[in-house]
Amino acid sequence: MKQPVYITAASAISIQEPLSESWMQHPVVPQGGAAYAREPDYTPFVKPLEARRMGKLLKRATATAQTVLRQTGIARPEAILTGTGHGCVQNTLTFLNDLCQGGEQMLKPTCFMQSTHNTIGSLTGIQTGSHGYNSTYAHGGTSFECALMNAWDLLQLGRVHNALVSAHDELTDDYYPMLQASGYADGRMTCPTTEASVSCMLQTAAEGPVLLQGVDVLYRPAPEQLLQALDALLEEAGLQRTQVDALLTGANGSGTDRAYDPLTHALPQCELLTYKHLFGESFSAGALGCYVAQACLRHDLLPACLRRGGEDRQPAPRHWLVANCFDGTDYSLILLSKCCDY
């Protein structure tokens, strides 16, 4: 028997107003190219002395996690799951550059230490004194979704009652050209290359307006495999294809947008929505898709900015499929619903 899983809080730092849902009414309209996140005031989250020792990613991770923990009143999450495509890029590149320029001597241990991907989730563990389950995924653009899936399974197996799931990726001036050279910052993209930090709390023994109904991550699925996965998610949630009324895709204008065609054809009644035109593309963008959908469900509002020229729609659609495709290889599906009691 499936346990209901609620997303009881979520927060994000992105190119929109940080730690805020004001993008729903007053979105920042981004330009193309590289766009950096807007930094919040970190003083409520990190002591200034500590902040100086942290790179921007660790500060953001602290701020998004703390926001969610304070909102839910959970001091020590039972599980901490983190996704990051590249981890602390700034530290990694500093160490790599020192190594290649200065030779194999006198290298800074802090940069090395903070180059490992799990330094982010471990920091949350240390900050909260949480000895529970703690794991990190570094699986390109579906890192967050893998972490979300891990949390889902732990909740369903009854091993934990709550899980903090986060995704963090940063952009630097040196790193952006590498993303371009790799084809990850595709010239055809109609949205900027950005950075993102997102945290959300999943709980079983709780209530709230946002119900997480399931998540799946697939490697190079054929169209029929993608639809099989969709149907399996819907079946588990007791839903039919016709009941899904919003499809939020990670379309970004690049060649991989065709990846969503099987879904748009299978769900013709859906309002077709995108989010990357507001939040940009990054290895953690999939987390923003989940964040956007849960914000709409929480506020029961589908804002005009997601509808590309439409108007605000209230109430919001009830059943959302969030789909993301990374680089044409890794696909994720997240199903969310508005809890009918709210």
Add this chain to the structure above:
Amino acid sequence: MKGTTVCITGAGIVSAIGFGKEETLQALRQGRSGIAPIRYLETTHADEFPSGEVKADTPSLRRRLGMQDGNRTTLLGILAIQEALQQAGITDTRTVSLLSGTTVGGMEETEQHYAEALKHPGTTISIRTHHCGATTDAMAAFFGGFRHTATLSTACSSAANAILRAAEMIQSGRTDICIAGGSECLSKFHLNGFNSLMILDRRPCRPFDAGRAGLNLGEGAGFLVLESEVSARRRKAAVLGWLNGYGNACDAFHQTASSPEGEGAFLAMRQALEMAGLTPADIDYINAHGTGTPNNDASESRAVLRLFGGNYPPISSTKAFTGHTTSASGGIEAVICLLALQEQFLPQNLHFSEPMEGGLLPVQDQQPKRPVRHVLCNAFAFGGNDTSLLLSNQPV
């Protein structure tokens, strides 16, 4: 174990002590270490820090697999996965999930490209094959595809967490068969990183010895095919062992040091026992994380003594054979544990001469005093990401 029983139907390994299970077993039985001066990685530390390199250069690894390209992490992973799938009799991987643990990913290739690019101002390197997920997906592509791929990156416990995660995926009904483990090659980046932390030994490492002075790095890959017992029966696959329990806990103490009481290690081992419904007295062998650093071995000893008391089971670190294969260690050592269960021997703890204060007496005699039925395999990591796997030659 409550819920679905998870068994092991395939295993593959490559490390400094050999290609495949047969060579690995021989080296372990003969007490032959793979630690040597660095020969394949280009580094100024080649003769300074003995390491456990896989004894083949990258082009010859490619030739072995008939591949034109592919970085070392990917190639090592493919070799181990190939052996594991073959043993499990799996030819079509389209419904199988692949979970791989790595932290280095494509860094060894990237650091060469980066150094090259510095000589030619204005050039930018591609990181397409660099990030951890890219190496996993490159392994997946070699086999034609998997249903799901994911990359665990919890530093030195990455592969152990991939194996643990495979069990969760099977128990939650997501999949019947998972291939899980990890792959990591030596890189200048992490060799120098560990050196900057001053935890590399200039001599062959001596885990649990009073005179231990740090770790030797290693490289390689280890993967297990994990499967629900129902699926293994249906396929008539030979069952090699069972994953009866596992535990994941966070030390929550420090980014690069373990707590004096070994809290994370203690909790991970205790969870594994509880899940299997076994008591400490049921454990016949512990494959320790045992890196040879003063801090790890003291903390791990404390955790073992807290859980098992003075009457602790035979324990050894096999890192003096393979070097510390970092993210791959949980996979490599899980395969070694499986070999110990199948062949009924205790892997030796090489280079031990004097016990440390408050420490443990590691295995010196390969001959077990009682049947080896249940073993714990520990993998601990930076950030206190501690994991323990409980493998058995029988279900519980």
